[in-house]
Amino acid sequence: MADTRDLDHALDHDADLELPPWWRQGVVYQIYPRSFADANADGLGDIAGIVAKADYLESLGIDAVWLSPFYPSALADGGYDVADYRDVDPRLGTLADFDDLVDALHSRGIRVVVDIVPNHTSDQHAWFREALAAGRDSAARERYIFREGTGPDGALPPTDWVSMFGGSAWERVDDGQWYLHNFAIEQPDLNWEYPEVRADFVTTLRFWSDRGVDGFRIDVAHMLTKDLSEPLPSQAQLDALPRDGMHPMVDRDDVHEVYAEWRRVFDSYDPPRTAVAEAWVDKARVPLYASRESLGQAFNFDLLQADFDAGQFRRVVQDNLELADASGSSSTWVLSNHDVVRHATRYGLPHPGRDERGAPLRKHGTEWVRSGGVDPVLDRDAGGRRARAASLFMLALPGSSYIYQGEELGLHEVAEIPASERQDPTFFRSEGADFGRDGCRVPLPWRSDGPSFGFGDDGSHLPQPEWFADYAVSREDGDPASTLTLYREALRLRRSLQTSERLEWIESGRDDVLRFRRPNGWEAVTNFGAEPYPLDRGHPVIASSPLDGGLLPGDTTVWLR
Template identity: 70%
Template structure:
């Protein structure tokens, strides 16, 4: 048996540490609910659904970007960090939403996108107008090109979304964009950039925001001192704190300033880092001197496999103890193929390193149903979800997973929006399939999303999983989530976990300190339980047995 313990003290101030065990529900605002009928989800739409959110039993809502944006990257190209996109509402609407969520005991987390702005941000427009050598251009990363006339980019680096990572402007200089060309990277060596983001964090904190999710938190600081490496050389450089463009140690100087600001509030504002870094580098972001918590994406990248799940849990609880934080657990979000579909497809190749590409061939080929075990994928997804929700730490849920939504594959090319699809010529299908607007009703022009159409097409099978159909069905996925989240408050105590030997490689059993036990059968043969246990929740039936590909929760002995 293995006992994994954290450094948390039992008398920790709950007001300051609510995030350690929180269930956070991610809302992608443009696809959640549309109040004004323009086909785009908005803040009033979310406000109209706060009772639904409360009925789930979540602790917090994380709002993906709702700021003014040209939507070159789904809102992650921010034109103004201290306002609401007028298509999504107003600051008054935002304040009303925060008040309504707080009235129901739900915290509010907002997305901060500090690596880059939109090319429509006033700073970037000023930089283009000001020209070479100006203070305005020093807020971004501008360089002269190569070649006798400067017509070649400074390096041969590629953007994450495909194509070159440099874009030439009218006067001949080039600017760096790690993502789309509409997302110029900021220069975090510039004190003006640092001060402006502190102003942004104060702005939202003063409006009652409880915490922040930091987009690509590992990429802000860069060292682009000449000579710059080639693309091949860059790929071979170690991630050791001195890499030119990722996971540099000096990024934590920024987060130390942010932490001081967060801690100036009572209770302190929280933060969680989206940091795609090697595991041993994660504690730096999760330390109390830095952001305080960091996403753990390991389960999101794993197959439905007992050995992988056990190793990931043990490793990440140890990392959380090292940082003094709590772990985070996530199976789906706005950037990856939804987990019922991932689990319904053959396992990803051993050399696959990106969850966005798990199922990529299936999506590119039009979502061939012959390759997808749709019922099996949902069955495994529910089992994995109950396993995740029973773990110590916080859990992040993505809108629609409580309905058992699969990925939407059949989106016509002319209706796609993700820049990845267009910049790779369709070689990478992109993330539109997990961002399709939710089905609230089984009928209507957009299945209850709004009074007209939806900005991404909803498939016909969405009707069968609509909220109104699942709401009163005790056997629905929605009902399972609600029961699990209600029970989770009893299950979550100290951050400890004890593994129990099952005699089978495909069955995991663990016990929490207060006596709750969880058994997950990753295999297909049923697993017998002792006669004296009380199963209070099961992902797929079962009382004295755990069916194949299922999870059960066992209550403490009375």
């Protein structure tokens, strides 16, 4: 019997009669360029390496590629410390190489989305170097957030604010002033009250749009604008303030003045450029970012925070489809990305908690810190089985799906990285207590042998474990039981089945089984429990694990027609 809460999520009354914009239900494949493929044998992935794998990307059946930052960077934060927003890091290639990449992907029907990092620059950016040289009260310093210190001779920071990566959010410069950095010391926050900052990012958006970029992913989209009126609050006062659009530091209503201007830029192109916000905000405020007047779409990270649990998954889907309906946009679904523990590992760990970005936590003294999933705690088989089921569940949902490189191979988090080879600033600023994000950024295995499993001819910038051989593309390619084959077939089927943004829940008769119907008479059924579930009707089209006759095993999803 169908659930009476039938959800119909469409842009307008004739959404099912017209072909909607590609991004509403598109599949976007995230590439972390430095760890995808290395064409010049320097141990670092590059643009030419991505071009060389264009046929592989086409074989997946994706609609778009999202490139994490490829700009010039000192790599203090994996490329999110940008030294020049309108160029390519010379270690990764040139602008001509980027143009070749756009042409290679476009010729295969794949769109290109790039990362924009507007909250902060690198301390190597020309603006920041100019600010340091220009000194107090200069126009150059107005582009950033400089303040005088407190205490004797201004030797103490302006406030006790804490950086996202640990330690003070303020850093002192040679002339005694302090600058704000909500992330790493090497990432000074920009001052979005300053007109030149706003104008320069409009120039950047046009620069990449003119080169054929189809869309933008906006990093920490909720943090740009700030109210730093004196007296500045303490960290405790900041933490106690409601996040209702008037908070001094995050999710301010006035940030949408910035995005309204950006929307005018996007809409000046034919077709309009797309944008998706990375906005860690209260659910009720997500539609502000996803509205047609703002960025147009916002990431939904709730599945990153959910356990492999039917009740949690259903609440996430229900809540986010309603949010999408409120904004007139479509929802986004994400299970893994460059900032979180891979979902194959999350689902195989018994850790009792997760942080705000869904990473499993472990106990360190009196605090919970991010876990890297160290064996033998990890149940690798169970995690992989549940990851396949969750992926097939996600790909059946209305809205757009984001896939992180390597999840189509079933890759787990790499925990066994020596401290001497780690790169994430969170690892060092926590003095090793927090494993950081290196484990999901290890270069991909393309072959089951060689110095870097086919990533490049001279090793990789992060160490790859021996077990990567079992997950190599060469080993999974053509194997009907592999995760790669599952993703390719699911994406092929999804393209023909996603004709509407409707979803209808069907009561399964069990709390640990979710069942829903999509257009064209097809259904998705996921058994989150251990006991097999009888399939009383429908023809199986694809399943995340082998079916047992007419029974759906535990930790398995099936699509039925």
